[in-house]
Amino acid sequence: MAFLTPILLFGAAAFSIPLVIHLLNRRRFTDMEWGAVHLLETSIRQNRRRLRLLELLLLLTRVAIPILLALCLAGPILRGLENFMGKETSTMVLLDDSFSMTATDPRGIPFNRSRDEVGALLQSLPRGSEAQVVLMGSAAPLVDAPTSLVENLSQELRGREAVAGPIDTTASIRLAGSQFREMARAAGEVIVFSDFRSADWGAAGAAGRLEAIGALRDESTIAPEITLFPQQGGAENLSVHAVHVSALIVGRGQRISIRANIKNHGRASYPEVPVAFEVGETTVATSRVSLAPGEEAQVRFTHIFEEPGDQRITIRAQGDALEADNAFHAVIPVWEEVPVLLVDGAPSNRPLEGETDFLELALQPFNAAGRIGLADLIRPEVTTPNRVRSDVLERARVVIAANCRNSSGMNDLMNFVRDGGGLIFFPGDQVDVKWWNREAHGSRSLLLPCPVGDLRGARSAGGGPLAKSARILNQRLTHPALDFFNDPANGRLADVEFSLWHHLEIPEAKGDSADAAATVLLRLDNGDPLAVEHAFGKGRVIQFAVPADADWSNLPTQPVYVPLMQRLVTYLSTAGAPRRNIETGESLRAVFTEEEGGGEEMLVIDPAGEEHLVAVRREDDDRGILEFDRTSAPGFYRIQAVDGSETAARWFAANLSRRESDLTALTEEELESLAESLGAQIVRDREEYETMDHLRRLGTEIWRPLAFLVLAFLFLEMFLQQAITGRGARKEKVKRAGAQG
């Protein structure tokens, strides 16, 4: 028990007043000679004990009233956490440093406000307290371990900016929990500074959060008090939401189209927003777009890259307060060409009757159409199965085996894929199923993801509509080669009809072998897989259930055939190469071949121009691998040799996750519900926090129940008085009237 104004406790001395009056009244009496003693004797005898008790109660009540009143006025506080007051605390701050915290409003930048609040809070901790700050966006603690040198934390925090991607609330709480377990002061506190956006704190991650917070409470030495500190900023935002490049890799001199999605996340209209297309540091085109509230618009640019190598492009919209998502960066590798070997199992002299005729057209459309000025990236070369040998394979990056009965160069083909090449397998009427199943998916090897199964469907009769056909299942595609087709403008896979197909039985994964893990890329609407992919050595294999020509389906005659084949081939040609476009916070990975060298260490230059010296790890095959994970800033990262030579130089682009662009915060009800589920309290500003903290340290004010108690005692006093002195004036009068008679 503590008191806000303990001086008023002296008022309790007023209890002596009724006590003294009572005692004096006992000593002060008047003498009276009385005759009718016989009328009193029984009363005195009967009431003596009861009256003594009632008088004692009355005395106690009268004494208690001033004491309770003084207690009430002194502002009593019940201490729930005795150890909290003035004691050292373990304070864990979860600071949201995702870039949505930079959404400026008239009060400034929320992150800066939060940073200052955290700094002030750390400074106000009792001496000897220990603290740690977990940056939620960066998913990292501010310093390596919790420290009692809170000044260091404040120092570290001073230069921080909110440039991280979306926060993973569950992971952040887990990280905070693991750090909190190392802290062992008498009282614990976890304070969350965030803008509490729906995307981060919505119902989606609720279960994980609850589990993490439960673990934090259960596994810590002391269950911490949890406080949510909402730091909301502006709600208006315009973002370059996504950028799509029409090809996974681009050939020199090839015209590519770049589509940028510009989205208005707020409720304000943005008329005539300028959108710039930059290549390197140069703006090469500008467009304008008008956006109504909540609207998303597309801007399209075309460009021809004249030089091979990594090309940096940026789409930049101008005109809103949240800068971080106004630019989208991408690195596009520009290649001279992609050599592809088409193995035709059923060649024909007649046009479009050879097994690979459609493929050849699809992979080299501009060349086939005789268009001048448009370059095809892919250079196909057609051969027959019996010519597949290592010397031929050496010239190709991808091999497409179409309707091959068998292959004399099976071993060479396997080595080709194992070394990083790509293979697409199409079945057909010439295929020796038993041979392929034995040689390519059986005891000899596991080159194909799954065995070629029995035939399903029905052949069409007389060219009429198929009695029993199947289509590609319309679903959202996540594979990097196919996500392009999620936009119907890029081709409609669902239009393709299949009359016959091989059943592909996906084998169960065998142990940890990566080779055995098969992924279904496309599925028919009856559930049968259409295309299955798996890794084989350093390369990848895609197995289709239908041939590459128009015998069993209308796939080659559909518009989607060209982009589908192009993307599959370019995907396979780059499958072994690490991604050049990442989200901020993801690890950046570069692989150097033996020829490229790379040395023991390489330089990584971040978007701010700062150089980081990073060690290169050597694999058994002399490939060098560099990994760099300090990619919290969006922009271009350059990897180069320490001596500055260009041979091993690479560009990478890091973009902030666009999930952060939607600034919609939790509603008040949702926030309260969140606080309730986490067992947390919400505070809006420092003053409110200090009040709450004060109460929490000291306890709960209990003057109200005391005030009620005083009231109750006053009633009790009246009641006792009545009980002792009789039943009031009315009855007295009645008695008096009776006495008169």
Next chain:
Amino acid sequence: MAGPTDILEPDDLARVKGLQFFARTIVEGFTTGLHASPHKGFSVEFKQRRPYVPGDEIRHVDWKVFARSDRYYIREFEEETNVRAHLLLDASGSMGYRGTGGIEKLDYARKTAACLAYLLMGQQDSVGLATFDTQVREFVPNRSRTSHLAVLLHALEMAAPGGETALPEVLLELVPRLQRRGLVLLISDCFGEVAPFVKALSLIRSRGHEVIVFQIWDRDELEFPFQRSTRLINLESRADAQIVDPASLRRSYLENLAAYREELAFGCRRHHVDLVPLVTDEPYAKSLSRYLDLRLRS
């Protein structure tokens, strides 16, 4: 016609010295304008004649009328009651209570007795007096001559509050001394146990006496209005004193009082004893009025 009691309050009258003067003032003031006694009897004042019937005393025959008319007529006169009244005055300690009104109960009782004596003596009744506490202190036998009043009043003046009351015992002691049947006027607060008291009254009644009990109350005794802590000293036994909180006792006191009065009234009714409560702040004439009312009824 207004009398002195209509003008003077009991307090004023109390200041008047001399019981005789007091009694005369009260009684004459009270009786002025009253009609003569409706009771007819054989006295000095002629009222009418009526025919003789066997059994009438010969000496009441009007011989002059017989001489004239040769018939026997009896002469009737205004009644000459010649009541033997016994005034019994309680002078016990409890009668010494002087309430907030300032009038001592014994003083009030003494004056009431004086008034009654004066009234009775004025009607040629013979009046006797006994004052007592635990025992009979003064006993004045019945006389009807006028000079007897002075004796009575002197005895009354001499009465002073004494010790404890032993009312039943005293009454039983007095019974043999009230030789001829008459009127017993007991002036007392009647404090004490009711049953023995009522029994004593019944014994008096059995001897053929009419009994009127003037019960003297102080207003304080009826209302018990005290609030402050008080040490009650028993008037009848000074050693008996206890500190009480009167406010807390009031309710039960009043209940006890009501029960006591009820019991007493019931006992008196049962034995045809007239109980007349008198409060010391009431006019003295009230006792006379009640007395005459009762006499008329009888």
